[in-house]
Amino acid sequence: MAKDELDILRKARVPAPSEEARERAVLAALSVFDENFSSRPQGSAAQQRQSSGTRNFWSRIMNHKLLSSSAIASLLVLPVAGYTTFYLLNEQPLGPGLGGGVLSTGAGGEGSAESDGAGEVKRELALESAPRPEPKRQQEAEEPAADMAVSQPAAPIGQLTKHRDMRGADGFNAPRIAASPPPATGVMPPDLMPVPEENRDRLEVFDTNPVKSALESPVSTFSIDVDTASYAFVRSSLKRGVLPQADTVRVEEMVNYFPYDWQGPENAETPFNSTITVMPTPWNDHTKLMHVAIKGYDVAPAENPKSNLVFLVDTSGSMNQPDKLPLLKSAFRLLVERMGxxxxxxxxxxxxxxxxxxxxxxxxxxxxxxxxxxxxxxxGSTAGEAGLRQAYRLAEESFVEGGVNRVMLATDGDFNVGQTSDEDLKRLIESKRESGVFLSVFGFGRGNYNDQMMQTIAQNGNGTAAYIDTLAEAEKTLVQEASSTLFPIAKDVKIQVEFNPEAVAEYRLIGYETRALKREDFNNDRVDAGDIGSGHSVTAIYEITPKGSPAQVIDDLRYGEAKTDNAAGIAHADEYAFVKIRYKLPDEDVSKLIETPVTAAEEIASFGQASDDQRFSVAVAAFGQKLRDTDQTAGLDYERIMEIATAARGADPFGYRAEFLQLVRLASALDASKR
Structure with missing residues (x-):
């Protein structure tokens, strides 16, 4: 280059570097570095060496004569740094841990035909003892996996929860850059927003409970619900960077996910105790909340009955993912270790x-x-109905009188062989529950998760449903809460509330939409309802509008007073409602009844007077309604939910409430990014 050309370059104005581009590049590089190398010691053999392509790239730069000019160096420093970062990220893999499950196609994939019945299980087990092939050359290793199912070992604690399975267009794992934390404003940068995956999850569609007139429809009846699947599924969505679909949010399951220190019964003769409190509503100054808390009798470990458990495991092709069968096996290992x-x-x-x-x-x-x-x-395909029949047969053959007899179904719910409709499975489960064998359903994985089917069989089989998305969740469900998961203390528990129209103009039940019962079902012992396990906490919350409140949304009937004999309501004018709870003991078929009037004596003057547990449960209920975009909580923002939950966090030995606060922050950031 001529001297005058160099002089021109020296005098040229160097453009200012883009601070935003530099910051993004640094964050991306730090994120990749942390993910690959932060946990490795110096000199780790796992560290990738610089490739020949990278060395040649630097050699070309360092040998170029233009670098003799300081002006050119200053002009090129930012583009070179940016290109180098991009080159290195594409040249070097992101390290172990990001890989997905075994890629299986053809005969071993989902939906393949099976010909020899029960021999399939033996073939799958035989694969474990088959000799391992010699290592492949690099070119061969890049080919797709063989068309057969390969048993995957149980994953160690922490490994399964660290990464999600993300695949490229060719079906293999695509490298990705972990998104940096959202900025303090709560808005996630658009270029770092995760791309939602294809969703084939099957959900039960339901409408939010409406506001009802206490004069026209004074009675509310529902089955209790101690399932927790919805909360774990919502958490999984938020941690993937996606706001959950409204129909995945069952508010009562979110509230009942947390342990509460409600007052329990003194002995097992009355298996649970109820505590009812009326308090101001934090999202509406003109309504009140009627908070119903139930606590089950906590069976001492020494009193735990013998257990007869049948693990019913879905080993179909759809379970061949890290967050399905490998996690399932690790979860059941935890339970086996604590069995007597x-x-x-x-x-x-x-x-x-x-x-x-x-x-x-x-x-x-x-x-x-x-x-x-x-x-x-x-x-292979998914013969869930045949599996259920076989599991119930084994449970009945080993039935323990006075003990716990339970089938524990672990699946993604993708039944496609035999009876597969929800109605067919419902009839099958109903016919089996008379045997005294209970049912627990544990859901795994995303993408083709059949939540609707799991709810159907759990609700109709004297059972409960949980969703296992991490090994920590498995430990909570199968270890920390094993007694409530395994040992029932009451079955077919129903709640019926009659509101006094002299005191209450309107009401709405928060959650329990899929657990609604007819009024006449309450006294019908043949109608199935939810079960309560040892030490279980169950919470139900009504929002009520006092008579004469400006919050009333339903007009009074012109002829309502004249057509209604309300002498009883006047006689009990100090009562808000009358609560009835009906239940059966686990080995009995005739129900028992508990009745409790709700009077002004159960009312507190301010929301702050409520206990930590009561206020925290209300915060969770508000969050669930916010995710469902419920009209009644439209004026309540995430910041206010955070304030309530933070102030009411109380004792949190396992960090469940701290995690809830993180989920509220995530939802706030994701919601803001949509606008």
Missing amino acids: ADDTISIVAYAGSAGTVLEPTKGSEKAKILAALDKLGAG
């Missing part, structure tokens, strides 16, 4: 057909049980 020596465990697996993997085995033989679990592999 006299407990009995069986394992049934189903894919294209169903087969018994482990005959009834005593808890003292843990090594045998764990070995059977570890050998499970995924592949």
Whole structure:
């Protein structure tokens, strides 16, 4: 280059660097560095060496004569740095841990035909003992996996919850840059927003409970719900950077996810105690909340009855993902480790057909049980109905009188062989619940998760439903809350509330839409309802509009007073409502009744006077309604929910409430990014 050309370059005005571009590049580089190398010691053999392409790239730059000019160097420093960052990110993989599950197509994939019935389970188990092939050359290793299901070992704690499975257009794992935390304003930068994945989850569609007139419809009846699946599913969505669909949000399941220190009964003869409080509504100055809290009797560990458990495991092709079968096996390992020596465990697996993997085995033989679990592999279609029949048969054959007899179904819910409709499965489960065998349903995975089916069979089979998205959630459900998960203290628990129109103009039940019952179902012992386990907490919240309140939204009837004999309401003018709870003991078929009037004595003057547990449960209910975009909470923002929950956090030994606060922040940022 001529000297005069260099002089021109020296005098040229260097453009100011883009601060925004620099910050994004630095954040991206730091994020990738932290994800790959922050946990590795110096000199780790796992660290990637610089590739030949990278060395050649730097060699070309360093040998170029233009670098002799300081002016050119200053002019090129930012583009070179940006290009280098991009080049390195694409040249070097993001390290271990980001890989997905086994990629399976063809005969081993979902929907493939199966021909030899129960022999499929044996073939899957045989794969474990097959000799391992020699390592492939690099070119061969890049080809798709073989068309067969491969058993995946149970994942260690922490490994399964760190990354989500993200695949490129060709089906293999695509490298990604972890999004940086949202800025303090709560708005997530558009260029770092995650892209929602294809959603084939099957959900039960339902409308939010409406406001009802206490004069026209004074009675509200519903089954209790101790399921927690909705909260875990909502959490999974938010942590993936997506606001949950409204129909995944069942407010009562979010509220009942948390343990509360409600006052329990003194003995097991009356299996639970109820505490009812009337308080001001934090999102409406002209309404009140009627808070109904139920606490089950907590059975002491020494009193725990013997257990007869059947693990019914979905091993179909759709379970061949890290957050499905591998997580499932790790979760059940936790439960096996805490089982008593006299407990009995069986394992049934189903894919294209169903087969018994482990005959009834005593808890003292843990090594045998764990070995059977570890050998499970995924592949084939989904004969869930056959699996259910086989599991119930084993449970009935090993039935323990006076003990816990339970089938524990673990699946993504994708039934596609045999009886697959919700109605068919409902009839099957209803016919089996008379045997005294209870049912627990544990959902795994995303993408084709059948929440509607799981709710159907759990609600009609004396059962409960939970969603396991992390090993920590498995520990909560199967270890910390094992007593409430496994040991029922009451079944078919129903609540009926009659509101006094002399005191209450309107009311609405917050949540429990899928648990609504007819008024006449309350006294019908043949109608199934929810169950309460040892130490379970159940919370129901009504928003009520006092008579004469400006918050009333339904006009009074012109002829309502003349047509209604309201002498009873006048006689009980100091009562807001009359609450009735009907239940059966686990081994009985005739229900018992508890009745409680709700009077002014149960009312507190300010929301701040409520206990930490009461205020926190209201904050969770408000959050659930906010996610469902309920009209009644339109004026309540995420910041106010955070204030209520933070002030009411109280004792939080396992960090569940702290995690809730994080979810509210995430939802706030995601909601703001939509606007």
